[in-house]
Amino acid sequence: MLSVAEARARILSAFSALPAETIALPDALGRVLAEPVVARLTQPPFDAAAMDGWAVRAADVAKADPAHPVPLRRIGESAAGHAFSGIVRAGEAVRIFTGAPLPGGANAVVMQEDCEADETIVRVGRAVAAGRHIRPAGFDFAERQELLPAGRRLTARDVALAAGANVPWLSVRRRPRVAVLATGDEIALPGDPLGPSQIVSTNALGLCALVATQGGVAHNLGIARDTADSVAAMAAGAVGCDLLVTTGGAAQGDYDLVRDVLTDNGVALDVHTIAMRPGKALMFGRAGAVPLLGLPGNPVSTGVTAVLFLRPILRVLQGLPPDETQGPQRARLATALKANDRREDYLRAALSTDADGALVATPFSRQDSAITSLYAQADCLIVRPAHAPAAAAGEMVGIVPLSGGALNL
Structure with missing residues (x-):
């Protein structure tokens, strides 16, 4: 045998x-990349606000505190998709929203919770260092950067990343x-x-x-x-x-x-x-x-x-390794098992976790190969090598998970 x-x-x-084929990004979930995904742009493409607040020059608010707010003249607004086109000069501030481009001249963002404003003046009640609450250009990734390697099965998160990298077509295994x-x-x-x-x-x-x-x-x-x-x-x-x-x-x-x-x-x-x-x-x-x-x-x-x-x-x-994980997976045995004969045994079992978060495998009491109802309930197969000696409850055993596949978040 x-x-x-x-x-x-x-x-x-x-x-x-199998050979590669080119598909549209909306069809990519679960497919395996034949070629890497490479960014076609820099993200973000500009310095962007990481908070709602006010774009300022850090030097102008270096001495600001709640008891002594610094007044600045508000000169405009920068919102996502609608950048402020002017320059922030000494004594000025621009209302800014998360994700919006940082105006020229500004080098920091003060959170709106630390400011009070009317139609013409904003009073800044907290000092900020240069670069505070700013995501610089390329903070996520840069143009021509490899984002996903060949041989990767694409998840929903990967699809979103490829979209953000402006990649509408992918080379995947058939x-x-x-x-x-x-x-x-x-x-x-x-x-x-x-x-x-x-x-x-x-x-x-x-x-x-x-x-x-x-x-x-x-x-x-x-x-x-x-x-x-x-x-x-x-x-x-x-x-x-x-x-x-x-x-x-x-x-x-x-x-x-x-x-x-x-x-x-x-x-x-x-x-x-x-x-x-x-x-x-x-x-x-x-x-x-x-x-x-x-x-x-x-x-x-x-x-x-x-x-x-x-x-x-x-x-x-599909260009993947034969198994999802490198090396055998293991779990703690919930009940004792008798010694095995010359055939490698694959026992249907349920998985749980103990108080320490370790996996525990509980083999079903009935292992007849005609019982489909228990096979449907199984989370894994406990692997018993040929001629394995009796195993006590608490011993570690090899398992083959029955989960995993193409559709992975």
């Missing part, structure tokens, strides 16, 4: 980043196109009439949703029945995609036809037995020109293997 690490390494070595094919006479689409031996298909819709969360575009090919002709015809719908993912038919039973049908069509497939639980049988190869990843048909096995194998493929296709 292959280890999970070895199987992942073999599979991921077959993929590289979104992976993933065809998803469920197989089996026993499954029917949600809402369709169920035969006496049928169950509702969950895997294809779950896989399509996972592809979307990771920034890909999913194409649901439907359900292939347990005949060679049906499997071949449905799999042909993956032409033009970057990956075909099948669910079911990866084992070696009499009705597991995916391997045999695709092999008969001259496709090289590796059928691996992975030393993991849940999930064991896994296929990888090519269906014509399209890479194929065959996942098990058991619902939780499908979900867990998709997290461990499909999710990193999608990240690599």
